[in-house]
Amino acid sequence: MPSAPRDSTPSFRDEELLADVIAGLIGNARHAAIGASSPIPAAAALLARARGHGQPQVSLLGSRRQSFFTDGGRELFDCAGQGRIDVFFLSGGQIDGEGNINLVGIGDYAQPTVRFPGSFGSSYLYYVVPKVILFRLEHSRRTLVAKVDFVSAPGTSPDNVHRPGGPIAPITNRCLFAFERQRRRFALASVHPGHSVAEVVDNTGFAFDRPPDVPVTPAPSPETLRLLRTVVAAQLTEVYPRFVAEIFGAPEPA
Amino acid sequence: MIARSLDEALTPITDGCVLAVPREVSGVAMAATRALIRRGIRRLHLIALPTSSLQADLLIGAGCVETIETSAVSLGEFGPAPRFTAAVTSGLIRVKDATCPALHAAFQAAEKGVPFMPLRGLIGSDVLTHRKDWKVVDNPFGNDDPIVLLPAIKPDVALFHAPLADREGNVWIGRDRELATMAHAAAKTVVTVEKLYDGNLFDDPALAAGALGGFYVHAIAVAPKGAWPLGLADHYGADAAHLADYARMAASSEGFAAYLDRHVHAQRAA
Numbered sequence: 001m002p003s004a005p006r007d008s009t010p011s012f013r014d015e016e017l018l019a020d021v022i023a024g025l026i027g028n029a030r031h032a033a034i035g036a037s038s039p040i041p042a043a044a045a046l047l048a049r050a051r052g053h054g055q056p057q058v059s060l061l062g063s064r065r066q067s068f069f070t071d072g073g074r075e076l077f078d079c080a081g082q083g084r085i086d087v088f089f090l091s092g093g094q095i096d097g098e099g100n101i102n103l104v105g106i107g108d109y110a111q112p113t114v115r116f117p118g119s120f121g122s123s124y125l126y127y128v129v130p131k132v133i134l135f136r137l138e139h140s141r142r143t144l145v146a147k148v149d150f151v152s153a154p155g156t157s158p159d160n161v162h163r164p165g166g167p168i169a170p171i172t173n174r175c176l177f178a179f180e181r182q183r184r185r186f187a188l189a190s191v192h193p194g195h196s197v198a199e200v201v202d203n204t205g206f207a208f209d210r211p212p213d214v215p216v217t218p219a220p221s222p223e224t225l226r227l228l229r230t231v232v233a234a235q236l237t238e239v240y241p242r243f244v245a246e247i248f249g250a251p252e253p254a
Numbered sequence: 255m256i257a258r259s260l261d262e263a264l265t266p267i268t269d270g271c272v273l274a275v276p277r278e279v280s281g282v283a284m285a286a287t288r289a290l291i292r293r294g295i296r297r298l299h300l301i302a303l304p305t306s307s308l309q310a311d312l313l314i315g316a317g318c319v320e321t322i323e324t325s326a327v328s329l330g331e332f333g334p335a336p337r338f339t340a341a342v343t344s345g346l347i348r349v350k351d352a353t354c355p356a357l358h359a360a361f362q363a364a365e366k367g368v369p370f371m372p373l374r375g376l377i378g379s380d381v382l383t384h385r386k387d388w389k390v391v392d393n394p395f396g397n398d399d400p401i402v403l404l405p406a407i408k409p410d411v412a413l414f415h416a417p418l419a420d421r422e423g424n425v426w427i428g429r430d431r432e433l434a435t436m437a438h439a440a441a442k443t444v445v446t447v448e449k450l451y452d453g454n455l456f457d458d459p460a461l462a463a464g465a466l467g468g469f470y471v472h473a474i475a476v477a478p479k480g481a482w483p484l485g486l487a488d489h490y491g492a493d494a495a496h497l498a499d500y501a502r503m504a505a506s507s508e509g510f511a512a513y514l515d516r517h518v519h520a521q522r523a524a
Contacts, residue, residue: 037330062279064487072431073277073304074362077355081374103326104351109384111345117334118326120305123353123382124375152353154378160398161377242331242494 012220014173015040015247016228017192018137020220021176023047025133025169026056029086033059033076033129035120039236039243041089041135046232047224056086063239077121080128083164088129090122090167091136094148097206098184099155099167101126101134102148109150119152126153129165139172141205156184175200176217177208185209190217255423256450256474260289263475266442267411270297270320274361274409274440278307278330280430282484283415283446285477288518291316301409302327303361303436304354308484308500311335312518314347315510323350323407325357332501337510351381356388356404358432363406365438370403377402411472412440415480417489419447423468424455428488437470446477448489 022044026032032045045058046066059076060066069075079085092101093116103119105112126132136143157163167179170186174195177186187209191197197214220228233248257263264286267273276282287309295318302310302324310327313319315337327338341347356373363371376382377390377400393399414433418426425445427433437443455465480486483493483500503509 037328070429070431072358072429072433072435073280074355074358074432074435077358081355104380105342109380112343115339115342117328118305118324118351119353119379119381120326121354123379124355124373127375151378151380153375153381157378161400162374 012225013247014192015043016220016225017217018135018171018173019043019047019228019232020224021171021190021217022133022135023051023224025131025171026087028052029056029131031057031059031079031085032087033061033080033085034089035061038089038091038135039240040137041133042240043228043232043236045087046235047227050227050231059085060239065238066235077124080125083128083130085125085129087131087133088125089133089135090126090153091134092122092143092148092152094143094145095134095136095170096145096148096155097186097208099134099179099186100148100151101153101155102150103152104150106149112149122153124153125165126167127157127161127163127165131168132165134167134170136170137173139174139200140203144170144172144203145205146207155179156181174203180209187211188214190215192217193219255468255471256419256421256476260286260446260475260477261293263444263446263473264289264293264413266444266472267295267413269295270299271410272299272301272408274301274303274407274412274436275306275309276303276414276430276433276436277305278309278484279487280433281415281417281427281486282307282309282481283413283444283477284309284482284484285480286413286415286444286446286475287312291318291514291518296320299323301357301407303432304352304357307335308497311337311504314338314341315504315507316514316518319347321348321350323352323357325352325354329497329501332497336501336504340507351384353381356402357407358435360404360407361432361435361439363404364408365435368406370405372401372403374401407439409436409440410442412436412443413445414443415446415448415477415486416466417448417486418451418455419445419471419474420451420453420455420468422454423471423474425466425468425471425474426451426455426461426464427466428464430487434466434470437466442472443470445471445474446480447474448476448478448480448486450476 107113483496
C-alpha cells in the first residue's frame with residue numbers, strides 16, 4: 001500500500017514503520033521463514049538479521065540466495081514440522097476475533113461469491129510454528145470480521161490436538177494487536193502514528209480488549225531507516241525488485 | 255526418449271487424465287501448456303504441487319479443466335488468478351482445496367508405494383471438513399493424539415520444464431527436488447527442456463546429484479524458453495510486462511479470448 005512520507009515526523013514510509021515493528025516481534029528468534037508475495041515481512045526479517053548480526057536465519061520463499069533449502073518445496077514444511085522454524089507470516093482474506101483465518105472464499109464453499117487464492121501452507125504452519133505473525137495491510141470490517149466464512153486454519157485448538165504454534169500478533173496498516181491464546185481474543189497493543197483508537201474500533205469487525213491508554217507505535221529510528229535503505233534493500237531486490245524500487249528507490253551504498 | 259516434436263512428447267496427456275504440475279518457481283512447462291490448449295484438451299484433473307499461477311489460470315480459462323486440486327492459484331504480485339476466480343464463483347470447476355505440505359506428503363506416499371501419509375495440522379479447519387477423502391485417526395503410537403491421514407496421489411502424468419536433458423533421457427532438475435518426487439509418483443513423466451546436454455549427466459558427480467534418472471521419464475521435448483512468460487530459476491526471469499498484460503486482459507472473458515488468440519492459437523510451438 002503506497003503512501004507519501006509523513007510531513008510531521010522525520011520522513012519514513014508506512015512500509016518502513018511496519019517492517020520495524022515486525023522486526024521487533026521477530027526478536028532473537030533462531031529462524032524466520034517468509035512465504036511468497038510478502039515484501040514487508042521479508043524486509044522485517046532481513047532487518048532483524050542485520051540488527052542481530054546474522055541471527056535469525058532468514059529463509060525467503062522464492063529466493064535462491066536467502067534460502068538453504070535443497071530438498072524442494074517440502075523442506076520448509078518438514079523443517080517447520082520438526083520445530084526448526086520459529087517465526088512465519090500468514091495473512092487472510094478474512095481474519096476473525098478468535099484468530100481464525102480464511103484464505104479460501106466468502107459464501108457457499110462449492111460456489112462462493114468471492115474466491116481467494118487458497119490456503120497455501122496455512123492449514124499446517126499455523127499449528128506448528130510457535131510465532132505466527134498475521135500480516136494484513138487492509139484494516140477494515142471487510143477483512144477483520146466477527147466470524148470467518150471458511151476456516152483455512154483455526155486460531156486455537158483443543159488441548160489434545162498437537163499445537164505448538166499459533167498466532168501471536170496481527171499487524172495492519174492502522175495498528176498492532178496481541179493475541180491472547182488462553183482467552184482466544186485480541187488486545188490492542190499500539191496504534192500507528194497518524195491513526196487513532198476510535199478509527200481502529202470503527203474499522204474492526206470483531207470485539208477486542210484495549211487498555212485505558214493505548215501507546216503509539218514508535219517511529220523507526222534513523223539507524224533502522226539506514227539499515228532498511230541500505231543492507232535490507234540490497235538483499236531484498238533479488239526477490240522484490242519492484243517493491244525495493246518503489247519504497248527505497250535505488251539501494252544506497254551500505 | 256527425445257521426441258521429434260513437442261506435440262509428440264505430449265501424447266500421454268489425454269482428455270480426462272490426472273495431470274500433475276509444479277509450482278511457479280520450480281519449472282513450469284508453459285510452451286507445452288499452450289500446445290495442450292491448441293490441441294483442445296478437455297476434462298483434466300489438474301494437481302498443482304502445491305500451487306499454480308498462470309498455467310492453471312490459462313488451462314481453466316480455456317475450458318480444459320474439470321477438477322483442480324491445489325493449495326492456491328494466484329498470479330502472485332500480479333494479483334488474483336482471474337479465470338480461476340471466475341470459474342470457481344460460476345461453479346464451472348470443482349476445487350479440491352488442500353494445503354501445501356499435504357500435497358507434498360501425498361506425492362511422497364505415492365513415491366514410496368505406501369497408501370497414505372500422516373500430517374500434522376488441519377484438524378479443526380474447513381479444508382479438512384471438505385476433504386471426505388482425508389481421515390483422522392488416533393496416533394497408534396500415542397495416547398489421545400488425533401492425526402490426519404492423506405491418501406497417496408498417483409497422477410497419470412507429471413509435466414514440467416527443466417534446464418537440461420541428455421540423450422539417455424536423464425533430466426537435470428538441480429535443487430527443485432519436488433520435480434523428482436512428482437516423477438516418482440506419476441505413471442508417466444513428460445519433460446520439456448531448454449537444451450540437450452552433450453554427454454551423460456551421470457558422468458559428472460556434481461550434475462548427477464541434481465539429476466532425475468531417465469528411467470522415470472517417458473518423453474522429452476526441447477523447448478527453448480519453455481517456461482516463458484514465467485521464469486526458469488537461475489536461467490531467466492519472468493516476463494513481468496507480459497504477466498501484467500495477461501492479468502489485465504484475463505480480467506474479462508473477452509480479453510482472455512483475445513489473449514488466447516494472440517499468444518496461444520496464433521503462435522505455433524517452437
